Amino acid sequence: MSLAIETANLTRRFGTVTAVAGLNLSVRTGEIFGFLGPNGAGKTTTIRMLCGLLLPSEGTARVAGLDVRRDAEAIKRCVGYMPQRFSLYGDLTAEENLDFFAGVYRLSGQERRRRASETLARVGLADRRRELTEHLSGGLKQRLALACALVHSPSILFLDEPTAGADPPSRQRIWDLLYEAAAEGRTILVTTHYVEEAERCQTIGFMHRGRFIGLGSPEQCKAEMGEALLEVDALPVMQAAAVARRLDGVTGVSIYGHTLRVFAKTTTHLRHHLQEALVAQGVAVKSIRAVAPTLEDVFMSLTRGAQDDNGRG
């Protein structure tokens, strides 16, 4: 299958800070690729380089077969971009915004008007098209921004946190639109820090400090998590967590309501040791069982691993 996006050693520095550190990325045509990672991981910087808004400091990147250094303007013609911050004209109506961007993308006359009204209808804004954009709610603004990124039928979509701050129904609405776009053969690169949104992607890249610390389909990521996981149901939960953290071989502990998720290099013997230690401290243990990791577990595990690496380095 052909590659829509391909980077090699893509690097961007701002002064002494390295925002993106030698990223190697391959996105297949037609897939939904999710960038997952904490704030400041380099997701936005990567997208801005791929859209031709920012020059790489080092490395190469090809988008739709075009070089980001040489053919930035040609790339812009075939990609759509939705920035993290709402960036449409608040003092224009929804329709005027779409019409303007369609025009700037060089759609002419009838084609422009047809695409503008089609795209508006598609994101469900047809009946709000005469309203000033600044008066629309957050969710509607996001849909309008998506419409602007889609109006010229781009083959690749770059979406920087398209659902940030949206309520669940709005988020669902946007993801429906993304699936629809993907079904039309468009490649989608989307950043998020909602783990459950990452589950919706075909491929996930976990970014941390400018590089990938994990890459693959959600299933692969879970299967390949380098740590074992125990779910502990015990009372009092805070005390249980303190005990677990002190135990040899335990790399991390997360608390979820009444249960603990305990990460370890291996679970052989650990289950037994944990049980003993908890009981010795007077903690009432209801159950301890090995469980399959969720993406969130994978994310936590990978982030912790990367931080340890950095600590050692």
Next chain:
Amino acid sequence: MLAVVGHVARKETRQILRDRRSLLLILVMPILLTFLFGKALETGELRQIPSVILNQDGSPESNVIVTAFSTYDEVQLQGEVATLQEAQDLLAQGKIKAAIVIPQGFMRQIETGEEAQLQLLLDGTDNNSAPIVEGVARRVIQRYNTERAIKGLWARGVRPDRGRRLIQPVFVHREIRYNPGLQYLSYVMPGVIGLTLQLLTVMLMAVTIPRERERGTLDQLMATPITRTELILGKLLPYFGISLLNVATILFVADRWFNVPVLERLPLLLALCALFVLSSLATGLLISTVSRSQFQAVQIAVFYILPVFMLSGAYAPIEAIPDYIRPISSLFPLMYFSRAVRAVTLRGAGLPLVWKDLVILGGFVLILLYWAVLSFRKRVA
């Protein structure tokens, strides 16, 4: 390309029209400024300089001098004072600008053939008034001397008409071409028009790109295949339209209330204004492309406009500026505009006399626009 320029222009126009408050300001300000600047400078000619007389002599001859002063419009005699101290106090308090002192013994000195003096006490802080009072005093004394000499000659048998020619064989005859009233206002109005247009256009244009940068909309725009030229021209057009509207109202005000003969050379004046406004908008765009924020844009605009005010010859003749500063003046389009409009409105000059300035202004437009396009970066390096 033209289509995209049109889209940008239409978008800008919509935004301008929707911002009612700014629009009102844009349309009313130039009229107000022209009117205020013009009115403030209209009284540029000094009349009625407050002065007092200190007549220490109190003789018939000194009374002749006092009467002579009162016939001049330039000085306004506020009465007589009794002592020098009194005159000095009034001068110190700023209540008068000049004291005319006729010392004791004035008449006696004249009669005995000694040198008699008329003394002036002047306030040098007002360097406009002092020379005017001095000029009046010279004229008063010259006339007095002449009359006295004629009388003296007559006593020796020379008839007055012959005596006058003996004493004053040469006269100056003057004929003032162009601006016969020597009015400062007529001289300065072209500068006022230019300054108003400059101030408005540069300020308006300078903030447009930083405004988009601050609102984040530039980011979205930069992700599209729009070219720099399309963006620059698209932003320029609507503001050019507004500026032409301003040109019309300003010229109307100048014609109606400040006696600038606009209608006589309307096409030429419009051409000058249009080119000047374009050069000014291009300057604003250039500022716009290099500014990170609206605040910074306004800052740069002010730093540009202040030297323009002082150095472009809008208020005072460019020849009054030292040679080594004049090269800077020649960098400002306003200098050529003021010069050309002055030639047109004061001397009735036509195309043959001002085509050079038209060409220079046109050159400014092209260079500044090109520069603005080049200095605009679509991508952050």
